[in-house]
Amino acid sequence: MALLGALTLAGLTTGALVAPADATPTRPSAPVAPAAPVGPAVAPQALDLGPNVTLFTPATPQAEIQSRLDAIAARQVPNQFGEERDAVLFAPGTYGSTEKPLIFQVGYYTEVAGLGRNPGDVVINGSVNVFNQCTKDDTGAESCIALNNFWRSLSNLTINPTGGEGCRANTEFWAVSQAAPLRRVDITGKTTFMDYCTAGPQYASGGYLADARVAGEVTNGSQQQWFTRNSQIGSWSNGVWNQTFAGVQGAPPQSFSNLPTTNPPYTTLATTPASKEKPYLFVTDRGRWKVFVPRAQKNSSGASWADGRTPGRGLKLSTFFVAKPSDSARTIDKQLAKGKNLLFTPGVYTIDRTLHVRKAGTVVLGLGLATLTATKGAVPIEVADVPDVDIAGLTIDAGSKTSKALLVIGSGKKNAHGPTAKRPTAVQDVFFRIGGPHVGKAKVSLLVNSDHVILDDIWAWRADHGEGVGWKVNTAANGVIVNGDHVTATGLFVEHYQRYNVIWNGEHGRTVFFQNELPYDAPDQKAWRHGDTLGWAAYKVNDKVKHHELWAGGSYIYTNVNPSLHLSHSFEVPDRAGVRLHDLVTVSLNNAGTIDHVVNDVGAAATPKSDGSNIVNLVDYPVR
Known part of the structure; x- marks a missing residue:
């Protein structure tokens, strides 16, 4: 109906x-026969x-x-x-x-x-x-x-x-x-x-x-x-x-x-x-605590545990520093320098200096959506050019002084000791906020400089409601910037950033599912344009990139502060045979804002509609 x-x-x-x-x-339907009870x-x-x-x-x-x-x-x-x-x-x-x-x-x-x-x-x-x-x-x-x-x-x-x-x-x-x-x-x-x-x-x-x-x-x-x-x-x-x-x-x-x-x-x-599935805490048959780190997979289907135990490695909890909200960033960083993994217990952490992940195979895992709040313009976490790192289960908030980024993966220098296809670094269930609980400012939320990184369930959010919200209040140009090659995103949610929400500069990038809302609060077209282009695309692939593929991208406009605003296109990519986009949707929401085209100058306009929303689909780009 x-x-x-x-x-x-x-x-x-x-x-x-x-x-x-x-x-x-x-x-109500009858319940399915329950699984056999598990003994204590x-x-x-x-x-x-x-x-x-x-x-x-x-x-x-x-x-x-x-x-x-x-x-x-x-x-x-x-x-x-x-x-x-x-x-x-x-x-x-x-x-x-x-x-x-x-x-x-x-x-x-x-x-x-x-x-x-x-x-x-x-x-x-x-x-x-x-x-x-x-x-x-x-x-x-x-x-x-x-x-x-x-x-x-x-x-x-x-x-x-x-x-x-x-x-x-x-x-x-x-x-x-x-x-x-x-x-x-x-x-x-x-x-x-x-x-x-x-x-x-x-x-x-x-x-x-x-x-x-x-x-x-x-x-x-x-x-x-x-x-x-x-x-x-x-x-x-x-x-x-x-x-x-x-x-x-x-x-x-x-x-x-x-x-x-x-x-x-x-x-x-x-x-x-x-x-690469998210690491998780578990207890052995003897009552010992460990963290399990699943192995990376390629071209896979089905649950990793359906036919038996998930492949991977178990880490003793003694290899972790169990952090509490009362621990200072200096204390936590010293533990990382000693080669410890990190387990953040639930709470809000004040991060006034960068936590440096230097060791291959390091696991940084948050419990209870543990939240790292940047202060003094700090970058909360930076990962060195090392492979097989997992950053998972964290919320990272910007502070009132502008941070250059909230999470940085790699230095950007080509390094033989960095992540590989067999030993990728992964970021799983990590959520970024610019404003919302308080004023927040950052130039970019997630910066990926390393090759062979997997981004799995990322929500980068410049707040559209809450505290510290406004065009000149919670400032952030970009949500995610990918400079590394062979980076794969599975479940990429990026919303409300003031310029390009996503910039993809690396080669052989792949995204499976992208969801975006454009900024609500641009005051006028002059504030939200560059050159002859109206607004900033939600998803920008660098003009020099030769190979990139995106499946299932959605971008929605709702400019409630100024309903007359236009966006020239939601997706901006080079016209090359190796750059392919599939199953795109643009939507004009609630009679506020227009997306003129889907990709570059291709695709119909999603225009305001007084009694709902206008939806435009595009199955393939280049158009077949």
Whole structure:
């Protein structure tokens, strides 16, 4: 059924959408037969991960588990820009039952993760949910959306969806937008990425699923764009603007067309060109803590654990410096200089000097969306010209003094000791913010100088709402700049930067799924243009590049400060046979702003529309 009209709220904006036929089911479906219960393992050894980590074992009474989870949710569900951080960890075993399911919500800055070696080592009978946020206007009319459901995660466990009442019975709800990854999960029953049980319009936008198995029906619903990678799914319903599958067994067939109103906008790749799953904390059968680092893959499909244990290496926790928010940047950097890996416990860290990653194979892993806040114009993290580094699970905020960058990978000097195809460096689930919780300024958020880097689930966000927001307040020219060769991005979300959102200078670059919103707040065309070009493209490939490929790129304009603004084109690339773009969509949102062309001077204009949004698709560039 059609959801007519459009809605503009704090955060992302949406236009006319199509919801699934079963968006309001008359009765809940029966749960899929649950996986066999997992017996309790040896209790984890004592470990101080700080007050913001909550550890449950099968021996913990379920009433206590439920009470503590409900308390965390009550604090974090409305806490969009707060400083509280939480990691909720489940030791191997089974939690909840069909008769007494464990059901709870996941709010902002909350990571929920199993501590098994594989997802099947932790089983939750119940559901782990994210629902719409609902507000009322002056007349008392209620509006419910998931557009601002950011900064949370769920990983490394099995969910048997069971319990709940009415519309929400026997279903796993994960109604999220950007920076809310669902990784390494095994969901045995019905799953939905929209919350169809509240008042409308129920919009969601920008989700990510990887290294997972979702055996039952998946309701995509009002998700405008969603990226699924290296997984297995039972079925998939609906598409809005841009639904992308790479290496997904059971994915719907390729059906993206130049006519956005005909076929579902599905981009389907049989394999993922290059990938490296995120490292994760686990507990061995003897109760010892380790961090597992998955091995990089090429041209892969399906979950890495589906046929057995994920290939990779386990690192003793004794090789890590376990950082607390009270630790200074100087202290943390000294530990890196000694060759230690880093585990950031949940919290907000003041980073007034650069943390230097100097050693090959270093793992920098955050728990509970640990947040590094730049001060004094510091660059929070720089990685040397070394291979096989993982930077994962962090939020990096700009401070009030301009940083030249927030994360730098490599020096830019060609170095035989840097990352290689077999030993790539990877950045996974790292989220950048320029403004939002406070004033932030940076020239660029992520600068990639090394070759053979994998960027997996990156959200670089110049804030459009929150504190410290304004054209001359939270200043940032570029979101991501790639200078290295053979860099692959899988799930690249870059939004609202004042010039090019992405600049790609390296050769043989590949992006699978790109999502972008242009800046809302340019005051006039003079402030947002260069030369004869109106605005700045969302995705710029350097004129000298000979080989580059992009699949599934979306760029949306909503210039609410000045609706008359134009962008000449969303994608700007050299006209060469080796530069190829596939399945592009541009959208003019909510009657504000025009994108004149899709790529260079090719593609129709996405123009303002008074009763919704205008959508333009382009299947291939160069046009075949």
